Amino acid sequence: MTIDVRGSAQDEAPVVSAVRQAKAYSRSADVIEGVKTAVIDELKRLDPTLKIRKTDYFNHSYAPDLVAVWREAGKEQERRIFIRGSLSSVVAAEDVESLADQEPLLIGLGDEKKKVLADLRKQLPASTRTLATEVSATSRIPTLTRDQQRDTQLSGLVRANIVRGGRGLLSDRAADRIVAVEEDEPLEALKAFQTTVRQLFTGATAERLNRTAGLLMQFFEEHPSQETLALLREEPLLDGELRVVLPYVLRRASEVRAPEVWDALASMLTLERLESMSPSLADLDLTPIVARAAKSMTAGRSALFPNVEVANDEQAELPPSWKVRNGRLVADVHRWALWMGTDARKIRARDDGTDARWDELSAPLRSFDLTAIELHGLSRQLAVGNEDPDTLREDVERIRETIEDDFHVAAVTVREKGDADAGEVKVEFEGAIGTGKATVALHVRAAALLAVRHPLADEDIETLIGG
Amino acid sequence: MALRAESAHEEGRKGVFNTKRWLESTTHIELNFDAYDWAPECTISCLDGGLQTFDLKGQIYKSKSMLFVENKAYTSVGSQAKDYQDFLAIAYSATAAEISRTQDPRWQFMWVTTYPFAQGKWPKLTKRSQIKAALEEDTTGLLNGDPIDEEVLDLMADRVWLLVYNKRQQEFTLTPQELNMIEAKLNRKGKA
Numbered sequence: 001m002t003i004d005v006r007g008s009a010q011d012e013a014p015v016v017s018a019v020r021q022a023k024a025y026s027r028s029a030d031v032i033e034g035v036k037t038a039v040i041d042e043l044k045r046l047d048p049t050l051k052i053r054k055t056d057y058f059n060h061s062y063a064p065d066l067v068a069v070w071r072e073a074g075k076e077q078e079r080r081i082f083i084r085g086s087l088s089s090v091v092a093a094e095d096v097e098s099l100a101d102q103e104p105l106l107i108g109l110g111d112e113k114k115k116v117l118a119d120l121r122k123q124l125p126a127s128t129r130t131l132a133t134e135v136s137a138t139s140r141i142p143t144l145t146r147d148q149q150r151d152t153q154l155s156g157l158v159r160a161n162i163v164r165g166g167r168g169l170l171s172d173r174a175a176d177r178i179v180a181v182e183e184d185e186p187l188e189a190l191k192a193f194q195t196t197v198r199q200l201f202t203g204a205t206a207e208r209l210n211r212t213a214g215l216l217m218q219f220f221e222e223h224p225s226q227e228t229l230a231l232l233r234e235e236p237l238l239d240g241e242l243r244v245v246l247p248y249v250l251r252r253a254s255e256v257r258a259p260e261v262w263d264a265l266a267s268m269l270t271l272e273r274l275e276s277m278s279p280s281l282a283d284l285d286l287t288p289i290v291a292r293a294a295k296s297m298t299a300g301r302s303a304l305f306p307n308v309e310v311a312n313d314e315q316a317e318l319p320p321s322w323k324v325r326n327g328r329l330v331a332d333v334h335r336w337a338l339w340m341g342t343d344a345r346k347i348r349a350r351d352d353g354t355d356a357r358w359d360e361l362s363a364p365l366r367s368f369d370l371t372a373i374e375l376h377g378l379s380r381q382l383a384v385g386n387e388d389p390d391t392l393r394e395d396v397e398r399i400r401e402t403i404e405d406d407f408h409v410a411a412v413t414v415r416e417k418g419d420a421d422a423g424e425v426k427v428e429f430e431g432a433i434g435t436g437k438a439t440v441a442l443h444v445r446a447a448a449l450l451a452v453r454h455p456l457a458d459e460d461i462e463t464l465i466g467g
Numbered sequence: 468m469a470l471r472a473e474s475a476h477e478e479g480r481k482g483v484f485n486t487k488r489w490l491e492s493t494t495h496i497e498l499n500f501d502a503y504d505w506a507p508e509c510t511i512s513c514l515d516g517g518l519q520t521f522d523l524k525g526q527i528y529k530s531k532s533m534l535f536v537e538n539k540a541y542t543s544v545g546s547q548a549k550d551y552q553d554f555l556a557i558a559y560s561a562t563a564a565e566i567s568r569t570q571d572p573r574w575q576f577m578w579v580t581t582y583p584f585a586q587g588k589w590p591k592l593t594k595r596s597q598i599k600a601a602l603e604e605d606t607t608g609l610l611n612g613d614p615i616d617e618e619v620l621d622l623m624a625d626r627v628w629l630l631v632y633n634k635r636q637q638e639f640t641l642t643p644q645e646l647n648m649i650e651a652k653l654n655r656k657g658k659a
Contacts (some may be wrong), residue, residue, distance in 0.1 A: 023505070056658055
């Protein structure tokens with residue numbers, strides 16, 4: 001069945017509409033040009049990185065209409081594309097058999113009935129490397145609004161591989177199953193997705209997509225395979241895989257039933273990885289995973305600034321949560337924004353931080369090992385260091401008693417109590433920053449000293465760094 | 468008129484695509500449009516204003532002329548003798564109509580059958596005299612009351628083809644793979 005040229009143009013996919021318009025031209029050359037352009041636009045919509053060139057042929061028995069070109073592992077690859085008026089014609093012409101050696105993509109301009117698709121399936125051997133599809137099917141796969149999402153959505157990975165390595169029959173139904181993987185009910189959607197992927201791809205692409213989909217299915221099981229989770233700790237996912245998996249799971253956090261899933265994901269996390277995949281994590285609540293990774297992830301810089309994102313009291317009352325904003329990890333803690341960065345260049349110090357008094361800091365500092373302190377008086381600036389934290393506290397008390405000056409604390413350097421392995425953070429009060437290679441957990445607790453006059457609640461800190 | 472796409476018949480459709488592949492494998496012909504998916508492209512109007520749709524439309528590279536193909540995938544002679552006469556009359560009528568509208572379109576018309584017919588007259592079936600006879604016997608008004616134009620008849624004499632196709636000819640035809648290997652070297656389309 002061809003497209004009904006009399007039909008309503010409303011709700012028509014752009015490619016369907018463009019083909020319909022092209023077919024209505026009076027000059028054959030315009031029809032050919034219009035149809036080819038419509039198909040090119042559609043295929044580039046699926047994969048904008050493709051280069052597609054037109055040939056001098058149209059709807060020819062053995063010469064392709066278009067050739068898609070891309071580079072893979074430094075080598076130029078191509079796929080021949082044959083445009084057909086309909087898949088009925090593909091069946092009648094036995095194109096699958098006659099063009100098999102070219103491993104082509106056959107794209108019909110219609111929207112075929114089940115009977116034709118069944119006939120076509122019979123012509124497609126199980127080992128085929130030919131992909132037969134039609135514009136009505138490809139157009140069901142929506143366009144992504146953000147370029148970054150292209151390789152961070154499971155459906156996006158499929159979309160990008162359709163032209164390059166798709167095989168078999170991509171029907172309307174298969175297209176719907178690919179799209180549905182981004183919808184709710186992840187377990188069911190992932191099962192259907194995996195079946196479709198097996199039918200549409202072979203080799204490395206199928207293996208990669210299957211592994212990712214299979215892993216995701218485990219994450220939503222009530223009793224996920226402990227073996228799989230243990231394996232993940234030994235062999236963490238590659239960046240490209242984590243970029244797909246993490247947003248997928250976080251978007252469906254409420255569907256994750258086993259807490260050990262979060263532990264497994266957290267074990268793969270570093271702040272560098274989080275920062276590199278930040279575009280795909282925008283707007284997601286990262287708390288379930290960052291809280292679990294806080295004691296293993298290392299930061300180089302932290303800061304506690306007033307939270308400009310909080311617009312009203314209602315927002316200020318929300319529980320603390322981790323997010324990524326402007327490419328960096330940040331915790332919204334009521335009226336504060338607690339930033340984390342891999343190094344000092346990621347977060348610049350301010351110059352309007354509050355000063356702090358020893359009397360205010362003395363008590364909260366007892367939960368740390370204090371290794372250095374800078375005291376600024378009216379006439380003196382003193383830097384005191386001592387590897388023994390108790391001795392240093394005594395030194396400070398002695399200085400205050402013996403030297404007559406109005407000292408305030410400019411900076412303190414702290415470690416986790418009795419745990420030098422967690423790193424060391426120098427907290428500078430004027431700049432409202434913490435600097436030093438240390439765990440995110442230590443950075444959070446140290447940066448909390450910056451709010452000494454309006455201290456962060458213990459339960460808020462616990463939410464951010466786990467129990 | 469008999470010259471309608473055999474859309475109701477799957478075998479007819481297969482026959483059309485067999486013929487298309489066979490003709491294109493000669494490397495001299497390209498048939499971009501078929502009546503199943505591209506009916507408006509395969510349709511031409513005659514002197515009486517009526518529309519006639521052929522099974523295939525494309526071009527012959529060498530003469531740069533448009534080619535309309537009517538295909539008969541028959542297993543018996545059927546009504547071919549009569550249908551062929553209609554085909555000849557339509558070829559003339561459409562050409563004459565186009566000449567009167569614009570200029571000589573230099574269209575060529577090809578009848579491809581799997582089952583020969585009118586074998587007593589076979590060598591003459593594409594001749595001028597046969598076209599004239601078809602027009603004289605036409606009862607459907609393809610001339611629209613106009614007299615037969617002898618000059619148009621002269622033009623038509625070289626523009627009608629009659630071929631017999633047997634499925635086994637595919638066995639002696641270059642495969643798509645082989646054709647792909649030589650297509651660029653032959654350069655039948657005269658690409659720069």
